[in-house]
Amino acid sequence: MWCFNEYTNDCYNTNKISHFQNILIEEGFKLTHIGKDIILDKRKQTQMIKITQENSINDYENFVELYKSGKKINGYDKYIERINILNLKPDELDIDKLGYLVYDEYNLNSYFNLLKLFKTDDYIDEKIDDLNIKSYSVKIVNNVYNKIGLIRKFEKLFNIQPFDFDFILENDGDINKLTDCEFIKYKKIFRSEKKKPAKLNDLKIFYKQMIENITGNNLNVIIKDKNKKVDNKRTVKYCMNEILINNFYSLSIRNGEEHNYNYDLLKIFNIDKPNDYKKFCFRNK
Numbered sequence: 001m002w003c004f005n006e007y008t009n010d011c012y013n014t015n016k017i018s019h020f021q022n023i024l025i026e027e028g029f030k031l032t033h034i035g036k037d038i039i040l041d042k043r044k045q046t047q048m049i050k051i052t053q054e055n056s057i058n059d060y061e062n063f064v065e066l067y068k069s070g071k072k073i074n075g076y077d078k079y080i081e082r083i084n085i086l087n088l089k090p091d092e093l094d095i096d097k098l099g100y101l102v103y104d105e106y107n108l109n110s111y112f113n114l115l116k117l118f119k120t121d122d123y124i125d126e127k128i129d130d131l132n133i134k135s136y137s138v139k140i141v142n143n144v145y146n147k148i149g150l151i152r153k154f155e156k157l158f159n160i161q162p163f164d165f166d167f168i169l170e171n172d173g174d175i176n177k178l179t180d181c182e183f184i185k186y187k188k189i190f191r192s193e194k195k196k197p198a199k200l201n202d203l204k205i206f207y208k209q210m211i212e213n214i215t216g217n218n219l220n221v222i223i224k225d226k227n228k229k230v231d232n233k234r235t236v237k238y239c240m241n242e243i244l245i246n247n248f249y250s251l252s253i254r255n256g257e258e259h260n261y262n263y264d265l266l267k268i269f270n271i272d273k274p275n276d277y278k279k280f281c282f283r284n285k
Contacts, residue, residue: 154207219244221240
């Protein structure tokens with residue numbers, strides 16, 4: 001189950017077409033296409049997205065009804081696989097409960113990636129070493145473990161408490177610790193359009209965007225804190241969604257095993273290391 005879990009997650013993080021295009025470009029090929037690009041009307045595009053979502057939700061709700069009834073189910077293998085991976089109970093499958101992780105692969109991907117942010121340094125290093133042995137350079141660069149490793153280097157460089165989006169610098173000149181070369185690397189890997197941070201607030205925004213690049217924007221992992229008044233100006237503060245993190249962590253240890261978590265990081269969100277993982281155990285039958 002763990003191997004399948006890792007395999008599935010890696011699949012969600014892989015865009016083979018983009019990787020192939022990048023390889024061709026790096027080898028000197030110029031990519032072209034035949035035909036005139038037609039920009040789809042925004043109104044029509046929005047309508048198509050809405051209809052597709054409605055159809056997908058209806059399809060999932062039909063599946064849940066069949067699954068709960070105990071009737072024979074055909075054609076819903078992807079949903080059943082996700083339920084087994086997450087060890088979900090039948091009464092948790094509604095979309096407004098935990099079904100949103102089953103229904104939408106992007107939500108499931110965000111779930112896994114958020115939890116990876118709390119893995120130990122040794123575990124992250126081990127995964128990067130494995131990638132160096134088994135994968136192409138393009139895949140290594142864009143892999144979530146490599147990105148987490150870079151974020152942790154960034155935090156150490158600027159002495160940032162992990163997940164603190166309101167950090168301060170010890171000295172004004174510390175913002176120049178990130179060289180132009182290093183920034184270009186970060187910018188490409190995290191797909192940022194930002195210029196190199198010149199002010200503390202720019203650096204905070206860049207740090208927040210790196211976390212968002214890993215977790216996605218679909219589950220409100222990062223939320224707005226209360227607006228605060230600084231020098232008679234309203235400023236928006238951000239923080240990690242502690243309730244969501246606690247819920248995802250509790251879900252992840254249902255198999256009664258430790259998952260290489262760094263409990264110093266989880267402690268930030270009031271999560272202590274359990275004495276007995278088995279008491280959290282739940283498995284679908």
